[in-house]
Amino acid sequence: MKLYHTPISTNSRRVWVAILEKNLDFELIEIHLDGDHLQSEFVAMNPFHRIPVLVDDDFTVVESLAILDYLETKYPEPAMLPKDPQDLAVVKMVELVTVNELAPALYPLSSEKMGWGTPQPQEIAKAKEKVNTVLAFFEGLLDDRPYFASNTVTFAECVAGTVVPLLPWVGVSIDGYPKIQAWCDRLMSRPSWQQTQFTEADLGAFVSRRQKFLAQSEAS
Numbered sequence: 451m452k453l454y455h456t457p458i459s460t461n462s463r464r465v466w467v468a469i470l471e472k473n474l475d476f477e478l479i480e481i482h483l484d485g486d487h488l489q490s491e492f493v494a495m496n497p498f499h500r501i502p503v504l505v506d507d508d509f510t511v512v513e514s515l516a517i518l519d520y521l522e523t524k525y526p527e528p529a530m531l532p533k534d535p536q537d538l539a540v541v542k543m544v545e546l547v548t549v550n551e552l553a554p555a556l557y558p559l560s561s562e563k564m565g566w567g568t569p570q571p572q573e574i575a576k577a578k579e580k581v582n583t584v585l586a587f588f589e590g591l592l593d594d595r596p597y598f599a600s601n602t603v604t605f606a607e608c609v610a611g612t613v614v615p616l617l618p619w620v621g622v623s624i625d626g627y628p629k630i631q632a633w634c635d636r637l638m639s640r641p642s643w644q645q646t647q648f649t650e651a652d653l654g655a656f657v658s659r660r661q662k663f664l665a666q667s668e669a670s
């Protein structure tokens with residue numbers, strides 16, 4: 451099994467963590483997104499030239515949430531989706547709210563760190579409001595179990611758990627959400643989270659390669 455990824459990408463990290471949690475053998479292939487993603491070999495795997503891409507037994511899967519569902523069906527142990535309908539609904543809500551509500555709000559908040567420029571103050575304020583709505587929703591979904599609707603790690607953790615812990619880093623405190631805070635601490639103690647955490651050096655290298663690539667693309 452091969453996973454094409456970028457360390458600083460939350461879209462690919464959610465798959466990386468899931469593979470580690472499922473204890474699967476895999477090869478990690480880094481794509482820098484500095485033009486290597488536009489090479490014909492990569493575009494043949496994903497015509498939208500995005501990571502992550504999973505290749506397993508010559509079968510290619512794109513879109514991180516599709517990859518997760520593929521992994522669960524092909525490698526069902528340990529289970530990472532609950533069987534109970536309400537628990538499954540909670541896990542899916544957390545996955546989709548992260549991707550559809552939380553992740554877009556992160557763009558303006560991480561803009562300066564990513565070298566995308568300085569957003570308007572009202573854009574930042576709006577993004578923070580959205581993030582807090584998500585956090586309050588998530589706080590309400592966590593019950594007395596250690597993970598979302600589960601005693602073991604599920605895809606809710608792979609998806610939300612690779613985004614929410616970044617919030618303080620982009621200027622949003624999670625102090626007002628004690629259950630979320632405890633949940634983040636629990637995740638940070640897991641080897642799969644520690645092993646996949648990007649460093650400031652990873653970020654710096656990514657940003658400078660990406661800026662060079664974007665400048666070249668604009669010039670040509």
Ligand SMILES: N[C@@H](CCC(=O)N[C@@H](CS)C(=O)NCC(=O)O)C(=O)O
Pocket residue numbers: 459460461462483487498499500501502512513514515
């Ligand atoms: N919906 C996709 C999003 C993947 C995505 O946007 N990946 C970004 C990196 S985080 C990418 O590869 N961008 C390169 C490009 O768009 O050319 C998924 O969940 O897999």
